[in-house]
Amino acid sequence: MLAIFKRELQSYFYSAIGYVFMGCFLVIAGIFFAFGNVLSASSSVGTLFSNITFIFILIVPILTMKLMSDEKRSKTDQLLITSPLSLWSIVLGKFMAACAVFLLTLLCTGIYVIILSSYGNVSAVEVFVNYLGFFLMGCCLIAVGLFMSTLSENQVASAISTFGVILFLYLLDSIIASMSSVTMLAWLCKALNWVSLFARFTDFSSGILSLTGVIYMISFAGVFLLMTVHTLEKRRWSEG
Amino acid sequence: MIEIQHVTKRYGAKHAVDDISFTINKGEVLGFLGRNGAGKSTTMNMITGYISASEGRILLDGMDVLEQPREVKRRIGYLPEQPPLYMDMTVEEYLKFVCDIKEVRKKSRKAHLDDLYNLVKITDVRHRLIKNLSKGYKQRVGLAQALVGNPDVVILDEPTVGLDPKQIIEIRKLISGLGENHTVVLSSHILHEVADVCDRVVIINRGKIVAQDTLSNLTHGIGEAIRMTVRVVGPEKPVTRLLHDVPGVKYVESMGSKEENSLDYIVESDAKTDVRRPMVNAILQAGYSLLMLKPMDVTLEDIFLQLTAEEKGGF
Ligand SMILES: Nc1ncnc2c1ncn2[C@@H]1O[C@H](COP(=O)(O)OP(=O)(O)OP(=O)(O)O)[C@@H](O)[C@H]1O
């Protein structure tokens, strides 16, 4: 698993992808920080993070598009699958590498926090909870992207499908809200509420550490990782 | 020892591999022959655990590939049809990565890699990016990858495809060397590719095993005698008739002139008689000169022809 993690991390920074990802994130976050915090004199990290959740729609596909699809295209999956590694360690290694790049990027934004704390009162707990929530949410969406990337040999196809799914998750709250007036669809709203990832972040962004929120996010990522492993396993048996 | 027991792989309604059984003995070099699309790669992918069989079992030293994948995969090195290389890594980084995933001990790693560089002759390119290597070198790196960790069994899917003749000879020599302390399975669709290196061949056609034997047994009778080129100085019609009249000759065709004043003929004899001596005598007695007699390579097609002929004769 460690070997996969290392190789994947290295490949992010050998190709431009790692830098593109960090660059995009930091520029967008920087703009929102400048306008949302500095110019409007708000010292809340929560404001920043809840303003930029849309960022995932754009940047997660960059991070995950080639994770699995490229292995399949270049047939290097034959090396991994015929090695003594288990499917789980392959999938987890890749997942963790993407999460690590995300974490690294997130830590770079620590500078914003330092700037904020020099102007106003910043609560350490609030900052921590926000970072935790934002990181966990990113990991969930990376798991989604990893899964989408397993479905196709084509990087572009996997990027677009990841983009689509995350956009759907992002809009889910408004979709639920617009449906809630129709009583017939109440059951559907309930079901959709279950997968409404972005809604769970509201707790974190207001600085409340909820255990259910953490568990929810870990399970959310877990389900997608499980589906990824399952897809790989099923492919070996495929007769199509 | 690897046992393949009644293995079938279905793709839709098509049977890519259809109820095959054979054994690969410890320490032998086995040639796995078949035309394009015969099912060679599919079989190798199943032995190495890349894909699963629809039916049947594959055992390595008694362990099922699907039940004890880790144990089995540890003992097998695999070079697939297309070498599984990461283009963005250097040769050295790549092979270190392969050492990692194949659980080669850190301590012995450096010496092991140095051995491999020497063996497949890639020492001078080991700091180059894989994507910048020529096809032949990529193939060598692929081969090195299969040998990482010194696995008992090495499975090579058409390792010489696309290489130039000099490299083919080198790789073939390397494979014979491997045969001394590994079990090697080598696939090809060209008979003479595997002829020199293999102890035994298994021939697969349309997903079914059609023959498994030593090469000399399989080519027995079709050996040197079945098809040859002769170059004779003399008029075309009488020479053709003369060659035709040699007992055992079934077919003669004039191929035109390749050398001044002489004509080339292809002579086919039946599989059981060696016609060379009577033929040469007849040519000389008639007062013509013989400039060349060259047996033609036995091809896979010849074996197929013979196998089907035997079937017809037998029933
Ligand atoms: N994933 C797949 N889906 C559908 N059919 C397949 C698949 N893989 C292989 N086949 C079919 O199975 C048959 C055997 O293929 P295989 O690749 O094993 O042949 P091969 O002997 O390796 O041929 P070659 O010499 O061209 O490499 C072919 O007819 C091929 O079309």
Ligand SMILES: [Mg+2]
């Ligand atoms: Mg093949």
